[in-house]
Amino acid sequence: MSLDKATVRAIAFLARLDISEEAIEPLIEELSAILHWTEKLQEVDTTNVEPASYVSVSKLYWREDFIDCGGYAETVLTNAPESTKGFFLVPKVVD
Amino acid sequence: MTALVDLTLADARIGLNRGDFTSVELTEAHLRAIERRRFLNAFITETPEVAIAQAHASDRRRRAGQVGAMEGLPIAIKDIFCTEGLLTTAASHILDGFRPPYEATVSARLRAAGAVTLGKTNMDEFAMGSSNMTSYYGSVLNPWQRHSAPEIKLVPGGSSGGSAAAVAARLCLAAMGTDTGGSIRQPSSYCGIVGLKPTYGRCSRWGLIAFASSLDQAGPMTRTIRDSALMLGAMSGYDSKDSTSAQVPVPDFEEALTGEIHGLKVGVPCEYRSEGLSPEIVALWDQGIRWLKAAGAESIEISLPHTQYALATYYILAPAEASSNLARYDGVRYGLRKAGNSSLNDMYMQTRAAGFGQEVQRRVLIGTYVLSAGYYDAYYLKAQKVRTLIIRDFQQAFKTVDVILTPTAPTPAFAMGEQMDDPIIMYLNDIFTVPTSLAGLPGLSVPAGLSPEGLPLGLQIIGRPFDEQTVLKVGGVLETAACFTQRPSLAAAT
Numbered sequence: 001m002s003l004d005k006a007t008v009r010a011i012a013f014l015a016r017l018d019i020s021e022e023a024i025e026p027l028i029e030e031l032s033a034i035l036h037w038t039e040k041l042q043e044v045d046t047t048n049v050e051p052a053s054y055v056s057v058s059k060l061y062w063r064e065d066f067i068d069c070g071g072y073a074e075t076v077l078t079n080a081p082e083s084t085k086g087f088f089l090v091p092k093v094v095d
Numbered sequence: 096m097t098a099l100v101d102l103t104l105a106d107a108r109i110g111l112n113r114g115d116f117t118s119v120e121l122t123e124a125h126l127r128a129i130e131r132r133r134f135l136n137a138f139i140t141e142t143p144e145v146a147i148a149q150a151h152a153s154d155r156r157r158r159a160g161q162v163g164a165m166e167g168l169p170i171a172i173k174d175i176f177c178t179e180g181l182l183t184t185a186a187s188h189i190l191d192g193f194r195p196p197y198e199a200t201v202s203a204r205l206r207a208a209g210a211v212t213l214g215k216t217n218m219d220e221f222a223m224g225s226s227n228m229t230s231y232y233g234s235v236l237n238p239w240q241r242h243s244a245p246e247i248k249l250v251p252g253g254s255s256g257g258s259a260a261a262v263a264a265r266l267c268l269a270a271m272g273t274d275t276g277g278s279i280r281q282p283s284s285y286c287g288i289v290g291l292k293p294t295y296g297r298c299s300r301w302g303l304i305a306f307a308s309s310l311d312q313a314g315p316m317t318r319t320i321r322d323s324a325l326m327l328g329a330m331s332g333y334d335s336k337d338s339t340s341a342q343v344p345v346p347d348f349e350e351a352l353t354g355e356i357h358g359l360k361v362g363v364p365c366e367y368r369s370e371g372l373s374p375e376i377v378a379l380w381d382q383g384i385r386w387l388k389a390a391g392a393e394s395i396e397i398s399l400p401h402t403q404y405a406l407a408t409y410y411i412l413a414p415a416e417a418s419s420n421l422a423r424y425d426g427v428r429y430g431l432r433k434a435g436n437s438s439l440n441d442m443y444m445q446t447r448a449a450g451f452g453q454e455v456q457r458r459v460l461i462g463t464y465v466l467s468a469g470y471y472d473a474y475y476l477k478a479q480k481v482r483t484l485i486i487r488d489f490q491q492a493f494k495t496v497d498v499i500l501t502p503t504a505p506t507p508a509f510a511m512g513e514q515m516d517d518p519i520i521m522y523l524n525d526i527f528t529v530p531t532s533l534a535g536l537p538g539l540s541v542p543a544g545l546s547p548e549g550l551p552l553g554l555q556i557i558g559r560p561f562d563e564q565t566v567l568k569v570g571g572v573l574e575t576a577a578c579f580t581q582r583p584s585l586a587a588a589t
């Protein structure tokens with residue numbers, strides 16, 4: 001399927017990527033080509049086939065629900081570009 | 096005596112045990128090699144001070160009688176593993192300055208086993224690539240050269256390209272890699288080393304920067320099969336911090352290396368013999384079959400009918416998972432931040448546009464598209480269903496065979512700049528490795544010969560889930576038969 005500019009702009013916003021005007025045309029072509037290439041999957045008959053979200057070579061386990069870490073906000077914040085008083089700092093969200 | 100940098104892990108272990116040299120001497124020899132081969136750009140971060148301190152501590156432990164499985168052995172770590180206090184970038188601009196306050200489980204296990212960390216190796220950005228050309232920190236030079244044109248710079252493969260180049264060039268005894276669709280096996284083939292992607296769940300993914308969580312798996316990159324077995328043993332095991340890590344026993348993998356494969360059934364999938372496969376790869380594959388037969392194995396032609404759909408399936412599922420995993424890079428908690436025009440959304444968008452390279456952006460966009468309302472069923476759900484069929488193909492095949500033998504990659508290492516114009520051409524590098532990844536199976540690349548141009552070529556052995564023992568045993572037989580002892584021309588001097 002060939003994508004149009006509005007669709008690419010919409011996905012780019014969903015993915016929170018700023019795409020410049022000059023980058024968008026080649027990107028539309030590349031993405032369309034990749035999607036077109038994947039469309040050969042449509043020829044596979046998958047009637048009554050369950051989707052695989054991961055490989056179930058081992059089962060998932062229950063574990064005790066307990067707190068085994070925490071209480072180190074300062075450590076968590078050491079890599080933050082901006083922080084204040086134990087919080088991450090972001091641009092103003094609410095007026 | 097063999098030069099220190101030419102030793103295998105197993106021989107270095109013997110030398111250390113005998114007191115022929117210390118871990119400090121072994122580590123210093125590798126640090127000198129790294130310095131002299133800096134032009135390969137195999138490392139993003141060298142950690143000589145850490146390495147020397149760890150080597151001293153290892154020598155002290157040894158004197159006190161404490162000797163772990165990897166005691167005093169210097170290794171390199173792909174820069175996708177979080178290492179406590181050490182810069183960890185995943186080769187992306189967006190992780191500028193990130194020093195994790197914690198250590199990945201597998202690297203912690205290797206450290207606890209006594210291994211010494213020489214540094215963090217270069218890779219494709221977020222492990223997305225097959226050439227190491229997408230790294231923010233520049234491309235890596237393959238230490239192998241074409242006979243007829245040594246001036247042409249070749250890629251080491253990817254995404255674990257720095258790890259593969261470092262092991263091949265004798266800059267470390269072994270390295271940790273990760274494999275999502277071939278990222279350990281393909282560069283191992285291109286650089287003439289042994290690369291093992293274990294069964295999904297064999298090694299913990301905790302602390303491994305996520306690309307596609309249902310596929311990512313850590314594994315050893317070494318120069319011999321025995322070293323692969325040794326290192327896998329030290330990395331493996333259940334970890335309560337990773338819900339997908341498996342509660343299965345960790346055997347002594349070295350004990351499996353008996354060389355005895357009499358009566359073993361080796362599957363040869365007819366679909367992998369596609370048109371256009373280069374004659375040198377076909378010849379090597381046939382040679383591999385003959386070697387295993389000569390050792391008493393039986394070769395059986397098998398069919399994996401959905402092989403032709405594996406790449407398309409992978410290039411929907413992996414980007415979908417990546418688009419979700421990479422949503423965390425938002426300029427708030429770590430790494431790069433671009434101010435934007437002061438709104439939160441603008442800050443996100445500017446940060447991610449500046450921080451992610453072209454290939455990562457492409458995959459994030461594809462992934463977002465196939466997961467978005469209206470397209471989810473046609474792309475993502477469809478690909479998940481085809482994945483089920485690919486898994487079933489292998490299950491069917493393993494009813495009649497014990498292992499499967501294929502080439503690792505369709506070509507030897509290509510030149511930098513080649514295959515760059517069309518992303519789909521680049522994706523074809525993973526044609527033989529991706530199906531195994533989708534099925535979560537163990538896959539091992541063994542260097543088996545040289546192309547007419549003198550470049551290494553690998554053969555891949557695929558096994559049943561958690562049967563790395565048989566995979567390594569067959570690998571050992573191939574290794575003995577192939578007798579691959581050539582050194583790359585740009586390897587560190589001895």
